[in-house]
Amino acid sequence: MCGINGIFHLQSQKKVAENVLVKMRDSLEHRGPDDKGFYIEKNIGLGHRRLSILDITTAGHQPFFSDNGRFVMTYNGEIYNFKSFYTELKSNGFDIKTSSDTEVLIKLFELYGINMLNRLNGMFAFAIWDKLEKKLTVVRDRMGVKPLYYSFHNETFYFASEQKALFTAGIPLKIAQDGLEEYVFNRFVAGENTLYENIHKLLPGHFMTIEESGKVTTTKWWNLSDEILNHSEIRNPIEWFRETFDDAMNLRMVSDVSVGVLLSGGLDSSSILASLYHQKFKGIEAFNMGFKEKKHNETHIAQLLAAKMDYGFYTMQLENQNLFDNLIDATYFQDEPIMHLSEPHILAVSRMAKPQVKVLLSGEGADELMGGYVRYKALRHPALLHSITMLGHSDFLKNKPRFEKLARYSQITRNSERIIYNGSNIYPNDILETFRIGKSPINQYRNMIFKEAESLYPKNLRRQALYFDQHTYLCSLLDRNDRCTMGASIECREPFLDPRLIAGLGSLPDKWLFTGKKGKYILKKSMEKRLPQEVLKFKKVGLSAPWGDYITKSPAFADELESLTKSEIFQMPYFDQINIKKLVQKLRDGDSRITSYVMPLFMMHIWMKTYTTKF
Secondary structure (H helix, E strand, C coil), X not given: CEEEEEEEECCCCCCCXXXXXXXXXXXXXXXXXXXXXXXXXXXXXXEEEECCCCCCCXXXXXXXXXCCCCEEEEEEEEECCHHHHHHHHHHCCCCCCCCCHHHHHHHHHHHHHHHHHHHCCEEEEEEEXXXXXXXXXXXXXXXXXXXXXXXXXXXXXXXXXXXXXXXXXXXXXXXXXXXXXXXXXXXXXXXXXXXXXXXXXXXXXXXXXXECCXXXXXXXXXXXXXXXXXXXXXXXXXXXXXXXXHHHHHHCCCCCCCEEEECXXXXXXXXXXXXXXXXXXXXXXXXXXXXXXXXXXXXXXXXXXXXXXCCEEEEEECCHHHHHHHHHHHHHHHCCCCCXXXXXXXXXXXXXXXXXXXXXXXXXXXXXXXXXXXXXXXXXXXXXXXXXXXXXXXXXXXXXXXXXXXXXXXXXXXXXXXXXXXXXXXXXXXXXXXXXXXXXXXXXXXXXXXXXXXXXXXXXXXXXXXXXXXXXXXXXXXHHXXXXXHCCCCEEECHHHCHHHHHHHHHCCCXXXXXXCCCXXXXXXXXXXXXXXXXXXXXXXXXXXXXXXXXXXXXXXXXHHHHHCCCHHHHCCXXXXXXXXXXXXXXXXXXXXXXXXXXXXXXXXXXXXXXXHHC
């Protein structure tokens, strides 16, 4: 796992400045504290910070050169099945000189070019410079586990693992209006765009070529819809899932350093631990975030499971000043206002794990692949949502936050918007009424993904929501995981996102996903003989935290909450109609329903105050 960056001047006579390239690279030091390198040849420069996971010797130093000297690569990620290519490469005349997947990746590119991508099982973002054709190719993995940001500025192409490296290179930090609208309405910016003007993401499953002439071509190399449609029938889903999941786990244990598990105590992370135990992996360490509030706490379940399997167990709680400090750090690593609100906790537990391990396994992706969110239930019978609307203003819902949220959601009448706002905490009518903001985002990318989902699963809103989330909400979760773990110089791996599982689960009938109260039926059935009843029957909590209490009752947040009421963000035209003092007072008075309105504003305020001033 690493940090990568590069500069490509499209004016061939302009030489890359070493100090700028190195400054960009070293802004990513947290992603790779073990080694550093750079390559410059006239108008092209590549940088690399290394976190040594496979072949921890200097043989894995990057940028990495092909044997024939034609290609230079800077690469971030892991190719889990890299050893399976040894025989093929040797039969084609290649010598394997290291035990690194980096060497295998560049040799495959040398042999097959970009056509080798579909054969890779891994997470990756990389850039390869072709000295002969004077062409740069940048690539991102199927689901976007590894980040890659870019910008065209002053006839130069810049790219990096994180936006901060682009700002360090001199790209202006300027908020994009449409990005701000998505943040407020949809919690995060989806697709190619970001919160910033002129800074973009390379989409998952895409590659881009930039030629010295200035010609730019973007190509989609992996299409989930096609993979699902072309998938062969799975005759025994439980057996298929269990065998594929175990193999995905086995592949993700390839490492020359210690591996641990982010263990919440929920079904997803517990299944990871159970698979490791079933496959007789020894010396595993589990790391857990606990909460003093009983309804948020799953520590006792996680501890029980780790003890049952004789694995190490570490837990912590994050409160007061420690929580505040990790919030500030998480905002810096995230490069944007945090939106999941679990970022400080994942950063803190990763820091706790760092002395023990360099790799953590996470259960991310299971909910989006197998229907694990309760919000999907509202889409089973959309006609009932109209009836629920009638209850929206009744006292019956006043102390029932989940039903009160459903009543607000039920006011959305178009199916496309029911999908697009399914993952939001507040909805367009709420935003109009409370923030006095009536202009909804254009949401071009989200609408495009909805059309794909509608075509793949006609008249099936729940499956449409899963496909939609796999291309939007899950991407934001993966970005959160990457930034928070890499902020502690730890690699995060997600076994549920093995490409075989993603496509196969998408091809299964609904009953394998939505049967039962909690969804994820196929996972539960596959693991029922491996997991104790305490895990199988435990009510899903997820990594949630009582932020309303944190910011109103914790001394560490008292000054910052007061500062929010005077924040400069409310001088911005988009936010100038918000009565923030009234909202904060309601929150202080104990109205927990206001938390969903205040938190995005609070995190925007923290970001504006602590992040933007660094560049």
